[in-house]
Amino acid sequence: MTIAAQAPAYIRAISPYVPGKPITELAREMGLPVARIVKLASNENPLGMSPKARVAVEKAISGIERYPDQFELVAALAERLGVAHGQIVLGNGSNDVLDLVARVFLAPGRSAVFSQHAFAVYPLATMSAGAECIVAPARNYGHDLAAMKAAIVTNARPETRLVWIANPNNPTGNFLPYGEVEAFLRQVPPDVAVVLDEAYNDYLPPAERVDSVAWLKHFPNLIVTRTFSKIYGLAGLRVGFAVASPEVADLLNRVRQPFNVNNLAIAAARAALDDHLFLADSYELNRRGMEQIVAGLKRLGLDHIPSHGNFVTFAVSDGGAVNQKLLKQGIIVRPIGGYGLPNHLRVTIGLEAENARFLDALDKSC
Ligand SMILES: *Cc1c(COP(=O)(O)O)cnc(C)c1O
Numbered sequence: 596m597t598i599a600a601q602a603p604a605y606i607r608a609i610s611p612y613v614p615g616k617p618i619t620e621l622a623r624e625m626g627l628p629v630a631r632i633v634k635l636a637s638n639e640n641p642l643g644m645s646p647k648a649r650v651a652v653e654k655a656i657s658g659i660e661r662y663p664d665q666f667e668l669v670a671a672l673a674e675r676l677g678v679a680h681g682q683i684v685l686g687n688g689s690n691d692v693l694d695l696v697a698r699v700f701l702a703p704g705r706s707a708v709f710s711q712h713a714f715a716v717y718p719l720a721t722m723s724a725g726a727e728c729i730v731a732p733a734r735n736y737g738h739d740l741a742a743m744k745a746a747i748v749t750n751a752r753p754e755t756r757l758v759w760i761a762n763p764n765n766p767t768g769n770f771l772p773y774g775e776v777e778a779f780l781r782q783v784p785p786d787v788a789v790v791l792d793e794a795y796n797d798y799l800p801p802a803e804r805v806d807s808v809a810w811l812k813h814f815p816n817l818i819v820t821r822t823f824s825k826i827y828g829l830a831g832l833r834v835g836f837a838v839a840s841p842e843v844a845d846l847l848n849r850v851r852q853p854f855n856v857n858n859l860a861i862a863a864a865r866a867a868l869d870d871h872l873f874l875a876d877s878y879e880l881n882r883r884g885m886e887q888i889v890a891g892l893k894r895l896g897l898d899h900i901p902s903h904g905n906f907v908t909f910a911v912s913d914g915g916a917v918n919q920k921l922l923k924q925g926i927i928v929r930p931i932g933g934y935g936l937p938n939h940l941r942v943t944i945g946l947e948a949e950n951a952r953f954l955d956a957l958d959k960s961c
Contacts, residue, residue: 597601603725605703605725606722606723608722609723609935611623612719613715613741614637614703615634615637615927616634616636617634618634618927621922621927624922625922625923625925627925633925633945633953634927635906635926635928635942635945635953636928636943637830637920637929637943638765638906638943639796639824639825639830640828640905641884641943641946642877642880642946643828644828644863645827645828645866645867645870645873645874646873647866647867647870648828648862651829652862652863653864655858655861655862659859660704661759661858662854663857663858664861665685667685667861667865668861669685671865672868674803675868677808677809678808681840681841681845682838682840682841682844683838683844683853684809684844685834685836685851685856685861686835686836686851686855686856687833687834687835687857688824688830688834689794689820689822689824690716690835691835691855692820692837693716693792695851696720696788696818696837697721697723697724697726697757698724699847699850700705700722700788701721701725701726701756703718703725704752704753704754705756705757706726706729706754706756707721707726707728707756707758708729708746709729710730710732710733710738710742710764711728711733711935712758712766712767713738713759713764714759714761714764714766715933715934721757725843729747729748730746731746731778733955735768735769736900737764737769737771738762738769740776740778743758743760744782744783744942747784751912752754757787757790759790760779760790760791762792762793762796763795763798763799763902763904764928765794765818765904765906766908766931766934766936766939766941767900767902767903767908767936768903768906769902769903770799770903776807777810780813780814783816785815785816786816786951787816788816789817789818790818791807791820793807793820793821794822795903795904795905797827797874797946798878798881798905801941807819807938815840817839817840818838818839818847819837819838820835820836821836821838822834822867823835823864824884825879825905826877826905827864827867827868827874828873828877829867832857832860832863833860834863834864837948840916880944880946883947884944884947884950885907887954888907888944888950888953888954889907890953891950891954892907892909894954895957895958895961897909898910905943906941908939908942909939909940910942911940912961913937914930914936914938914939914940917957917961918940920956921940921953921960924956924959924960926952928940928942928943929942929943
């Protein structure tokens with residue numbers, strides 16, 4: 596018996612997460628200069644980080660010998676969201692928080708329900724906790740809440756203890772109207788936790804956003820997660836958070852590593868929260884870029900899934916082949932065969948010139 600064989604079967608069954616290809620890696624592979632490469636593969640903010648966050652990071656470097664203090668960021672988030680401090684749980688990215696939720700509510704003999712084509716971290720977190728994945732079929736590439744409700748196992752094993760929902764969803768970009776999500780919450784048994792992953796919330800038109808955090812008063816089994824990785828432009832610093840009922844937040848904080856978010860990330864997130872100008876610019880750039888890319892895809896005769904995030908998924912004849920041709924031209928997008936969509940590619944909305952280079956390269960690749 597090898598040492599690897601000693602790991603539980605549910606750990607050995609996990610397929611590793613495949614991240615977007617780093618710019619430096621493609622540069623090495625293709626012998627291309629880094630400056631010639633356009634990466635539109637990981638839903639990062641093309642404007643970089645908030646200038647206010649940059650100043651805060653530089654300032655926080657003095658003090659790096661100290662362990663981090665989460666108080667100020669927690670307090671700012673609690674105030675912004677109208678909840679108690681004890682309802683905020685910080686994560687080393689929101690992925691960290693998703694993992695904490697799985698550790699709190701899942702175990703062997705239990706299951707989690709999520710949709711076909713949902714975010715790849717849901718099966719990872721579920722399986723790491725030894726629980727089983729129940730995948731509900733998608734409808735028009737998006738979450739079918741009726742199918743998800745029907746998939747919940749109540750009186751048998753593996754008893755469902757958790758439901759994962761991304762809204763908007765990644766990689767498909769689908770958006771569930773808030774009324775449907777609220778109706779779903781009413782139908783889910785109160786002893787099943789529901790994660791509402793709102794990583795792309797800030798890309799919704801302000802008039803369409805509803806305060807899902809306010810639902811916590813009625814649904815103590817709800818956990819809302821958000822991140823500083825997308826519109827706030829801090830993906831590399833790793834900071835996100837959950838908002839939950841006090842009792843759930845308390846459990847999450849028990850399994851959380853005490854210093855899971857570093858000093859620089861805390862300082863940057865605190866400053867970025869108030870950088871309204873940067874957020875408005877990022878939102879507007881995304882809105883225009885989405886129009887540009889969608890118009891370009893239409894011109895090329897390619898179907899796309901209407902998206903509510905900072906990315907769009909489109910159909911091609913052969914996802915693998917088109918991706919290779921794009922890479923040869925220095926364009927990195929995201930193949931999503933691992934999400935059950937082998938003939939779709941996901942592109943992140945970039946700067947106007949990056950979007951144009953992508954469309955031009957795509958024209959030569961299809
Ligand atoms: C990007 C993304 C996240 C955020 O991940 P971080 O760990 O915060 O960087 C969470 N959920 C979904 C669906 C995402 O696409």
